[in-house]
Amino acid sequence: DTEVTQTPKHLVMGMTNKKSLKCEQHMGHRAMYWYKQKAKKPPELMFVYSYEKLSINESVPSRFSPECPNSSLLNLHLHALQPEDSALYLCASSQGGGGYTEAFFGQGTRLTVV
Amino acid sequence: DQQVKQNSPSLSVQEGRISILNCDYTNSMFDYFLWYKKYPAEGPTFLISISSIKDKNEDGRFTVFLNKSAKHLSLHIVPSQPGDSAVYFCAASERYGNKLVFGAGTILRVKS
Numbered sequence: 001d002t003e004v005t006q007t008p009k010h011l012v013m014g015m016t017n018k019k020s021l022k023c024e025q026h027m028g029h030r031a032m033y034w035y036k037q038k039a040k041k042p043p044e045l046m047f048v049y050s051y052e053k054l055s056i057n058e059s060v061p062s063r064f065s066p067e068c069p070n071s072s073l074l075n076l077h078l079h080a081l082q083p084e085d086s087a088l089y090l091c092a093s094s095q096g097g098g099g100y101t102e103a104f105f106g107q108g109t110r111l112t113v114v
Numbered sequence: 115d116q117q118v119k120q121n122s123p124s125l126s127v128q129e130g131r132i133s134i135l136n137c138d139y140t141n142s143m144f145d146y147f148l149w150y151k152k153y154p155a156e157g158p159t160f161l162i163s164i165s166s167i168k169d170k171n172e173d174g175r176f177t178v179f180l181n182k183s184a185k186h187l188s189l190h191i192v193p194s195q196p197g198d199s200a201v202y203f204c205a206a207s208e209r210y211g212n213k214l215v216f217g218a219g220t221i222l223r224v225k226s
Contacts, residue, residue, distance in 0.1 A: 004157070031212050042203055042216035043158065050212055090157050096212060102148060103214055105157035 003027075006091050006106035014114055015081060021109050023074040023091030031096030032074040033103060034066060037088045049074060050096050081113045117141045118206050120217035129226045133191040137204030137217055140185065144206040148214070149178060149189045152201045161202075162189070194224045 004025045013019050023032065031050050035043040048056035049068040063085075065077040074091055088110055092103040119138045127133045137147075145166035150158035164171040164178045164187065171178050177190045191198055204217040 006157075033212075033214075042218050045213055045215075048212045056213060088155070092157075094212070102160060102163055104160060105150075108155070108157045110155060 004091055004093055004104050004106035006089075006109050008109060009107065010110045010112075012112045012114060013078065013081065015083070017081075018077070018079045020078065021076040021089055021091075021111075023076075023106055024072055025093040025104070026072055027093060027104070028071075029093035029095055029104075030071060031094045031103075032068060033092040033094075034064075034074070034076050035090040035092060035105075037090060037108070043090055047076075078111075081111075083113050086111055086113045116218070117144075118204055118215050118217040120202075120204055120220050122220050123218070124221040124223070126223045126225060127194045129196055129224055130193045133189075133194045133198065133222055133224065135189045135191075135202050135204075135220050135222065137187050137189075138185055139187075139206050141206070141208075141215075142185070143208045144215075145209050146207050147178070147180060147187050148205045148207075149176075150203045150205060150216075151198075152203060152219070158203055191222075194222075196224050196226045198222060199224050 007022045034046040037043045046060045047066040052068045063080050067075040088108045090108045091106045094103040148163040149161040152158045162173050162176045162178050164180050180187045201219045203219045205214045207214050
């Protein structure tokens with residue numbers, strides 16, 4: 001099973017809303033990632049969790065708040081977003097623990113902020 | 115500063131012919147390279163990878179070549195099929211890093 005599952009697939013939220021994106025993997029991977037992708041651009045790294053601890057935060061605004069409840073789950077809490085935050089949000093996982101980082105991606109959540 | 119560059123935004127190839135997608139990198143600490151394929155509104159799908167100790171890796175129709183001295187890698191698809199039409203991203207990481215850096219992508223169109 002090489003699947004990373006993200007929910008929801010689509011999300012429309014207002015600028016005052018609070019919502020969460022969810023990601024799940026059952027490959028025993030110990031590194032999990034959030035990426036953001038705007039149209040016609042490459043995925044940009046937001047956060048990396050390694051062994052359930054936040055190891056990389058790419059200077060992401062605090063209106064994005066990641067959480068790793070356990071080794072299989074990764075959440076991204078959203079609050080007071082701006083229209084320019086509309087994008088495809090991708091979750092990924094890899095074996096972690098150093099070494100090579102062959103990451104497997106989920107299908108993404110298409111987020112629209114209105 | 116773009117550490118991974120894909121200078122061709124698009125490529126059009128006839129079905130059955132070879133597709134060659136190119137990628138250059140600037141960070142000499144990168145030692146693992148990957149190619150991903152992406153359809154619209156979907157997540158990237160891992161295709162093939164190569165570590166810096168090799169100069170070639172082959173998987174079916176896909177072959178990746180690495181030229182470390184030139185900091186250049188390429189993906190060859192032979193024979194190309196219409197289903198290969200997608201955006202192809204080159205990505206790179208350092209050995210002990212948990213961070214993939216992506217190129218801008220190349221749109222491949224395979225015409226039947």
